[in-house]
Amino acid sequence: MNEMSKNENLDIQIYNFAYLDENTKRMIRRALLKALCIPGYQVPFSSREMPMPYGWGTGGIQVTSACLIPKDILKVIDQGADDTTNAVSIRKFFQKTANVAVTEKTSDASLIQTRHRIPETKLKEKQILVYQVPIPEPLRFLEPRETETRKMHALSEYGLMYVKLYEDIAKHGHIETAYAYPVKTNGNYVTDPSPIPKFDNPKMNNSPAIQLFGAGREQRIYAIPPYTNVKSLDFEDYPFEAMKANFKCSICGSSDSYLDEIIVSDDGKRSYICSDTDYCKEQTKLNSKKED
Amino acid sequence: MENYPFSENSINSSIAFRSLVNATSYPGRTFQINKLNKPSVLSNAAATILITLCDNESNVYLSKEYNTEEVRNWLIFNTGAIISNKKNADFVIGTWKSLLPLNEFKIGVPEYPERSATLIIEETKYKKVKCNIDGPGIKNKLNIDLPNPELFIENNNLYPLGLDFYFTNDLEILSIPRSTKINIIKSEH
Ligand SMILES: [Zn+2]
Numbered sequence: 001m002n003e004m005s006k007n008e009n010l011d012i013q014i015y016n017f018a019y020l021d022e023n024t025k026r027m028i029r030r031a032l033l034k035a036l037c038i039p040g041y042q043v044p045f046s047s048r049e050m051p052m053p054y055g056w057g058t059g060g061i062q063v064t065s066a067c068l069i070p071k072d073i074l075k076v077i078d079q080g081a082d083d084t085t086n087a088v089s090i091r092k093f094f095q096k097t098a099n100v101a102v103t104e105k106t107s108d109a110s111l112i113q114t115r116h117r118i119p120e121t122k123l124k125e126k127q128i129l130v131y132q133v134p135i136p137e138p139l140r141f142l143e144p145r146e147t148e149t150r151k152m153h154a155l156s157e158y159g160l161m162y163v164k165l166y167e168d169i170a171k172h173g174h175i176e177t178a179y180a181y182p183v184k185t186n187g188n189y190v191t192d193p194s195p196i197p198k199f200d201n202p203k204m205n206n207s208p209a210i211q212l213f214g215a216g217r218e219q220r221i222y223a224i225p226p227y228t229n230v231k232s233l234d235f236e237d238y239p240f241e242a243m244k245a246n247f248k249c250s251i252c253g254s255s256d257s258y259l260d261e262i263i264v265s266d267d268g269k270r271s272y273i274c275s276d277t278d279y280c281k282e283q284t285k286l287n288s289k290k291e292d
Numbered sequence: 293m294e295n296y297p298f299s300e301n302s303i304n305s306s307i308a309f310r311s312l313v314n315a316t317s318y319p320g321r322t323f324q325i326n327k328l329n330k331p332s333v334l335s336n337a338a339a340t341i342l343i344t345l346c347d348n349e350s351n352v353y354l355s356k357e358y359n360t361e362e363v364r365n366w367l368i369f370n371t372g373a374i375i376s377n378k379k380n381a382d383f384v385i386g387t388w389k390s391l392l393p394l395n396e397f398k399i400g401v402p403e404y405p406e407r408s409a410t411l412i413i414e415e416t417k418y419k420k421v422k423c424n425i426d427g428p429g430i431k432n433k434l435n436i437d438l439p440n441p442e443l444f445i446e447n448n449n450l451y452p453l454g455l456d457f458y459f460t461n462d463l464e465i466l467s468i469p470r471s472t473k474i475n476i477i478k479s480e481h
Contacts, residue, residue, distance in 0.1 A: 017302040025302075026347045029309050033345070034406035036316045037456045037469035039428050043406045067313060069306045099298075126314060154402035186428050186471065188452055208431070210317045225317045225471075228428040
């Protein structure tokens, strides 16, 4: 454990709640509050070594660690599922280091850490959604230099971004970008929503919940406060569309949730199921009630 | 396995910080802070903000009423913060009147708008003007009383640069970040 101190009288070890030491938390907490004051702007922070490799959500884990309180009920999802290796190991990590309660139910959770999805169940006030972010800079693929992207954000110089999206339309007849589709936050900063499917983008807009983003390797924190305008970039003649596969979930029958394509037999037969496993369970329960 | 011996400090600071997250996320609404050991001149809420956020990289400006030996010693002992002038301050504490004019405090720079001061306004004995606020974190327009609302309007006009405010009163905290838009409601007479 990091930074543990010894209580000599009782000879027991005193741990920092939720792993990170107080000095690190102070630095992250200052960054988080400024991030909330400047929606969509990426605040630099000094990322700490975590007991798991980059790519495992170390940015999200540090944000969660700085926000967690003892009475939190934590949910962790990876691609919508609570039972993947990544989600399970992060959940276990906070059970061990913060002794918090955990849940798979979106509506019961007070803090949700996520990779690649926003839950289908509508979030509520004071719920915190922590996103794991691999590349926080939406302009990175246009301009690799940090000094330049900073200037572009400072001057709201987003013309190149629109050019890139429009090239897509010219080439393919529609915008190809299906994940990490860029948004404009509070009419100001162009922001990377993390690699969620664009189907999830509208859920970010005007949400009652608090959305926090952590990028560990890239050392950036940003936020979308509740009730904030989040608009997916688009054009008058090509408005943004949050499309999904036009199928029903083969488990719960839902046609309004984001679906994963799965191969169900050796001869390559395909089927579709909800990516959000909690939502699928809830819908299945509702269906069986209706039948009763 | 059941009860880990977490340090009391790290639990208290987590609870305090969560109140700050809520207050900052939902401007214009009042949130509760817990009591703590602090100098008598400081409110619990103001002391909580300082002790939760400051470290030895934080410059703190204390206005005249708060710049006492007791406050300085408490702050330096608990956080290592540096007592600073207005111009360099990351955190500012004072009554509303004592902090005017606001234009000496740092508002950040276009490439780094977060390098700006956070102002903690103690006491509520200022001339209140009825205002209507809107912006990120505010569901429906909210009515609140503010001192010199024209200064908050000016501050919002600097967005994304600007100052971020917390109003503190005993155990209560309310935030007005730079993103909040202010409309003055005409006084009725
Ligand atoms: Zn389903």
